[in-house]
Amino acid sequence: MAVHWADVYAEKIIREKGEKDPYVCASGITPSGTVHIGNFREIISVELVVRALKELRRNVRFIYSWDDYDVFRKVPKNMEDKQTLEQYLKKPITLVPDTTGRWANYAEANEKDLEALLHQVGVDPVYRYQAEKYRNSEYAEGIRTALKERDTIRDILNKHRTQPLAEDWYPVSVFCTSCNKNTTRQLGWDGNYRLSYACDSCGNEETVDLRNTAAVKLPWRVDWPMRWEYEGVDFEPAGKDHHSEGGSFDTAREISREVYGYQAPVTFQYDFVRIKGRGGKISSSSGEVVGLSDVLEIYQPEIIRYLFAGTRPNSEFAISFDLDVLKIYEDYDRCERIYFGKETVSEKRREKERRIYELSQVGEVPAAMPYQLPFRHLCNLLQIHDGDVNGVLERISEIEAQQRPRLEQRAQCAWNWITTFAPESFRFSLRSPDAAPLELEKEEKQAVDETIGVLENFQLSDDESADEKRLGEALYSVPESAGLDGKSYFKLMYRVLIEKDRGPRLAGFLLTTGLERVLRILSVYR
RNA sequence: GGGCCGCUAGCUCAGGUGGUAGAGCAACAGCCUUUUAAGCUGUGGGUCACAGGUUCGAACCCUGUGCGGCUCACCA
Numbered sequence: 001m002a003v004h005w006a007d008v009y010a011e012k013i014i015r016e017k018g019e020k021d022p023y024v025c026a027s028g029i030t031p032s033g034t035v036h037i038g039n040f041r042e043i044i045s046v047e048l049v050v051r052a053l054k055e056l057r058r059n060v061r062f063i064y065s066w067d068d069y070d071v072f073r074k075v076p077k078n079m080e081d082k083q084t085l086e087q088y089l090k091k092p093i094t095l096v097p098d099t100t101g102r103w104a105n106y107a108e109a110n111e112k113d114l115e116a117l118l119h120q121v122g123v124d125p126v127y128r129y130q131a132e133k134y135r136n137s138e139y140a141e142g143i144r145t146a147l148k149e150r151d152t153i154r155d156i157l158n159k160h161r162t163q164p165l166a167e168d169w170y171p172v173s174v175f176c177t178s179c180n181k182n183t184t185r186q187l188g189w190d191g192n193y194r195l196s197y198a199c200d201s202c203g204n205e206e207t208v209d210l211r212n213t214a215a216v217k218l219p220w221r222v223d224w225p226m227r228w229e230y231e232g233v234d235f236e237p238a239g240k241d242h243h244s245e246g247g248s249f250d251t252a253r254e255i256s257r258e259v260y261g262y263q264a265p266v267t268f269q270y271d272f273v274r275i276k277g278r279g280g281k282i283s284s285s286s287g288e289v290v291g292l293s294d295v296l297e298i299y300q301p302e303i304i305r306y307l308f309a310g311t312r313p314n315s316e317f318a319i320s321f322d323l324d325v326l327k328i329y330e331d332y333d334r335c336e337r338i339y340f341g342k343e344t345v346s347e348k349r350r351e352k353e354r355r356i357y358e359l360s361q362v363g364e365v366p367a368a369m370p371y372q373l374p375f376r377h378l379c380n381l382l383q384i385h386d387g388d389v390n391g392v393l394e395r396i397s398e399i400e401a402q403q404r405p406r407l408e409q410r411a412q413c414a415w416n417w418i419t420t421f422a423p424e425s426f427r428f429s430l431r432s433p434d435a436a437p438l439e440l441e442k443e444e445k446q447a448v449d450e451t452i453g454v455l456e457n458f459q460l461s462d463d464e465s466a467d468e469k470r471l472g473e474a475l476y477s478v479p480e481s482a483g484l485d486g487k488s489y490f491k492l493m494y495r496v497l498i499e500k501d502r503g504p505r506l507a508g509f510l511l512t513t514g515l516e517r518v519l520r521i522l523s524v525y526r
Numbered sequence: 527g528g529g530c531c532g533c534u535a536g537c538u539c540a541g542g543u544g545g546u547a548g549a550g551c552a553a554c555a556g557c558c559u560u561u562u563a564a565g566c567u568g569u570g571g572g573u574c575a576c577a578g579g580u581u582c583g584a585a586c587c588c589u590g591u592g593c594g595g596c597u598c599a600c601c602a
Binding site: 002003008029030032067070071073160161162163219220221223224239240241242243244245246247248250269271272314315316317318323324326327330331348352376377379380425426469472473475476479480485486487489490491493494501502503504505506508 | 528529530531532538539542550551558560561562563564565595596597598599600601602
């Protein structure tokens with residue numbers, strides 16, 4: 001029996017939809033603003049199910065629909081040049097300019113930014129652009145069907161509305177072909193393809209033909225079921241905002257069956273994603289929106305997948321930017337060790353972790369266990385070397401060339417985290433050998449002096465952990481002979497090295513830093 | 527008002543198909559007589575929100591109650 005929810009849903013799709021070739025799995029959102037990490041849950045959820053289906057040897061078509069024929073309703077807080085954008089309200093978002101100047105229009109800017117990132121996390125659907133489809137009148141038949149069944153649709157929608165829709169309501173929304181705004185009223189329909197409207201903004205009145213106009217669009221609650229039938233969608237999850245009773249999935253299910261004669265796709269509801277630990281550190285460029293790009297700054301792609309693959313869709317969870325980051329990396333490494341049998345756990349646990357690990361990979365599962373460089377240790381190494389990612393990695397002889405890219409990513413994430421979100425107590429930087437010496441008491445001076453002696457006489461061997469032990473022991477003798485208690489001595493060493501009262505375990509820290517470098521820093525006390 | 531989710535150790539949360547509760551953090555103790563804890567080892571700690579029910583047996587299934595959160599009833 002399947003242990004992971006993605007496999008459970010894959011099996012459910014096959015059971016409920018019967019054998020098909022291919023199965024169509026769909027996801028989609030509107031690019032009417034920066035796409036945030038909550039939206040990502042939608043697409044990663046589908047991607048995991050797509051993988052599960054493929055592993056059951058079924059063909060799958062994975063489509064992602066950008067609803068970029070959506071109306072530009074309001075200017076999001078985080079956009080540049082809001083004044084310009086305001087002039088485009090009520091027009092389709094494909095006609096709104098990209099005020100950053102990088103892309104052809106507003107919708108495309110939000111789309112392309114995300115598409116590039118999705119590839120990095122192993123998500124590669126076939127992208128569908130609604131604006132293109134509507135403008136090419138590809139949905140003409142679907143729209144005509146909706147018009148024919150307008151009474152049925154109105155009744156279905158009215159069951160859940162407070163204010164019933166008017167008798168002369170049409171299940172369409174029209175962008176005026178003269179001013180492009182959706183401030184229009186329908187005047188009539190010929191029972192076939194011809195629809196008349198009047199625009200309240202510019203006064204334009206005309207009759208368009210569904211087969212060759214770009215003006216007519218279906219409202220969301222009708223558009224969705226129409227596309228299920230059009231694409232033959234078998235699976236599409238949705239957020240809890242769509243999944244309440246009387247919500248859009250509910251009405252879409254009914255419209256799909258009653259109007260389009262199509263059985264709604266298998267679905268599930270996913271909960272929202274919260275953000276934790278960005279207090280006071282919200283990046284200026286992105287406003288309050290935390291997007292996939294922000295998460296990729298801190299988490300490697302595999303680990304982002306791990307977060308989503310390891311959580312049941314129907315429960316809320318937080319993506320953390322605080323100290324939890326350490327735990328997440330440790331959890332992932334542990335999952336990896338369990339996968340490769342380097343750590344034993346109960347069979348039940350193992351089975352689950354294995355599956356989560358597989359689903360977390362961007363590409364193929366590595367043939368052998370990758371070299372693990374603990375995130376915490378990496379944070380120390382990078383701080384010793386001022387964020388020099390390559391310098392740090394080059395010092396580690398165990399790293400094989402093919403593992404380098406992943407470790408570079410991890411190191412970059414570690415450095416990003418240290419410099420943006422890590423708590424102050426976690427950060428340090430080595431004092432420069434040129435910095436003016438701190439004022440020390442007589443005993444302290446002597447202790448530093450003796451430490452220098454210990455370090456100068458210390459012979460390195462091949463065994464790092466033995467060295468650390470030996471050095472540790474050698475250091476113990478220093479405070480006593482200098483007339484300091486152990487506690488003050490360690491505090492003193494951290495002060496002269498990093499100007500803090502505490503730091504990484506001393507002996508290992510000195511060795512990792514390099515004794516020569518430590519001696520240079522200490523030499524000003526001679 | 528309808529719907530969904532949650533309530534498990536001090537905190538954050540795990541606990542497919544019922545078999546007598548578990549991990550991380552925190553706390554505490556120890557770690558070659560003096561050791562910073564961001565290392566290692568170990569220990570303690572829970573009426574599984576409450577009340578009923580089904581069962582030989584319930585954190586888990588059923589009913590109800592309370593508390594908290596989200597969501598729909600505009601738009602998408």
